[in-house]
Amino acid sequence: MSSNLAKHFLLREDVTFLNHGSFGACPRPVFETYQRFQRELESEPVDFLGRRLTELMKPPREALGMFLGTTADNVVGVVNATSGLNIVAQSLPLQEGDEILTTDHEYSALEKTWAYVTRRTGAKVVVVTVPMPFVSEVAFTDAIVAGMTDRTKVLFLSHITSPTALVFPIERPIAEARKRRIWTVIDGAHTPGHIPLDLPGLDVDFYSGNCHKWMMTPKGSAFLYARPELQVMLNPLVISHGWTADNKEPGVQGPFGNSPFIDEIEMQGTRDPSAMLAIPSAIAFRDEHDWASVQRACTALAQETARRLGELTGLPPLSAPEFSAPQMVAMPIPECDPQEIHKQLWERFKIEIPVFKWQDHYIARLSVQGYNSKPQTDYLLEALAELLNLGAEPARKRQHG
Numbered sequence: 001m002s003s004n005l006a007k008h009f010l011l012r013e014d015v016t017f018l019n020h021g022s023f024g025a026c027p028r029p030v031f032e033t034y035q036r037f038q039r040e041l042e043s044e045p046v047d048f049l050g051r052r053l054t055e056l057m058k059p060p061r062e063a064l065g066m067f068l069g070t071t072a073d074n075v076v077g078v079v080n081a082t083s084g085l086n087i088v089a090q091s092l093p094l095q096e097g098d099e100i101l102t103t104d105h106e107y108s109a110l111e112k113t114w115a116y117v118t119r120r121t122g123a124k125v126v127v128v129t130v131p132m133p134f135v136s137e138v139a140f141t142d143a144i145v146a147g148m149t150d151r152t153k154v155l156f157l158s159h160i161t162s163p164t165a166l167v168f169p170i171e172r173p174i175a176e177a178r179k180r181r182i183w184t185v186i187d188g189a190h191t192p193g194h195i196p197l198d199l200p201g202l203d204v205d206f207y208s209g210n211c212h213k214w215m216m217t218p219k220g221s222a223f224l225y226a227r228p229e230l231q232v233m234l235n236p237l238v239i240s241h242g243w244t245a246d247n248k249e250p251g252v253q254g255p256f257g258n259s260p261f262i263d264e265i266e267m268q269g270t271r272d273p274s275a276m277l278a279i280p281s282a283i284a285f286r287d288e289h290d291w292a293s294v295q296r297a298c299t300a301l302a303q304e305t306a307r308r309l310g311e312l313t314g315l316p317p318l319s320a321p322e323f324s325a326p327q328m329v330a331m332p333i334p335e336c337d338p339q340e341i342h343k344q345l346w347e348r349f350k351i352e353i354p355v356f357k358w359q360d361h362y363i364a365r366l367s368v369q370g371y372n373s374k375p376q377t378d379y380l381l382e383a384l385a386e387l388l389n390l391g392a393e394p395a396r397k398r399q400h401g
């Protein structure tokens with residue numbers, strides 16, 4: 001795999017950046033579109049935000065709706081997936097005795113969100129231990145279904161998990177939840193632009209995802225989707241100009257000419273919408289560069305790197321390959337001081353990659369995006385071999401394009 005796409009990104013050349021998963025990275029032309037919107041805003045803020053915003057938001061909302069298999073009315077812009085999921089968690093009418101069913105692979109900010117909700121409502125979080133290694137959809141579904149009781153009101157799952165980089169097969173758990181009238185809330189922080197999405201096809205109630213990770217938009221662009229008949233249940237985290245006290249049914253217009261769902265959540269005080277406005281440019285960038293082929297090459301490189309590290313460590317993978325996120329792999333490493341390895345990778349080798357302990361596993365989480373190349377993953381393997389005493393050649397200090 002060559003790295004001839006690297007020139008389109010703003011990443012530092014002295015860093016081997018193998019951590020797209022944490023905060024994404026934005027291609028130059030998309031970032032320029034974003035800055036053009038910011039300059040236009042500053043040239044006449046009242047015209048931009050006061051008169052034109054509803055019209056300006058139509059193309060990104062429509063493009064995003066189409067990208068997610070739904071329509072513009074069902075997606076509302078939020079600054080990040082954490083905010084989108086907080087809107088849902090803090091709106092659902094939970095009470096003492098209710099249960100929120102989730103797994104032991106969730107992202108810490110969302111674990112905290114539900115912990116906060118339980119304090120306010122008296123509801124309880126029930127954590128399912130997902131059978132590992134992750135090799136069977138049936139075993140996963142059975143474990144989730146076994147956790148459902150008459151008290152379960154919410155099923156909260158990541159679609160792609162953060163610590164283990166797994167694609168959870170969420171379709172059957174969602175169907176089982178629906179049969180039992182359990183609300184489904186999905187954390188899709190890593191999915192848009194990473195795996196194909198058809199939100200109505202998933203039959204999910206609430207789904208929040210980031211555009212600023214794998215769709216490669218600037219930071220601060222994300223969405224919340226809600227099944228149309230449930231949109232009326234959601235309240236914004238900040239009450240502001242877009243709020244309507246009553247009459248929020250679909251088809252009714254909010255004060256800014258969108259549905260109340262969109263106006264209430266998007267129109268909160270003064271905000272810079274430029275990151276959302278850059279969404280069509282990010283989709284165009286993908287189309288111009290045949291992103292499906294780029295992704296296939298990234299997946300092959302990610303899997304090959306994980307396999308080669310496995311040969312050096314002798315450790316088995318966390319999952320069967322079909323459950324690993326295509327461009328992100330949680331690679332097991334031998335027992336170590338993960339903070340020290342992370343620090344050494346950065347300070348000695350200028351390699352950016354998360355290294356951490358999750359449950360009993362020590363993990364280096366590799367992300368491969370279009371700007372990465374095989375010499376970079378070779379360099380990572382050499383550095384890990386040296387730091388973890390895996391018996392390979394010492395890593396040479398070098399730069400990669």
Ligand SMILES: Cc1ncc(COP(=O)(O)O)c(C=O)c1O
Pocket residue numbers: 021022080081082083106107109110158160161162187189190210
């Ligand atoms: C699974 C998961 N959920 C939520 C988030 C939070 O994303 P954000 O910080 O953009 O809200 C992350 C961030 O990496 C994540 O991995």
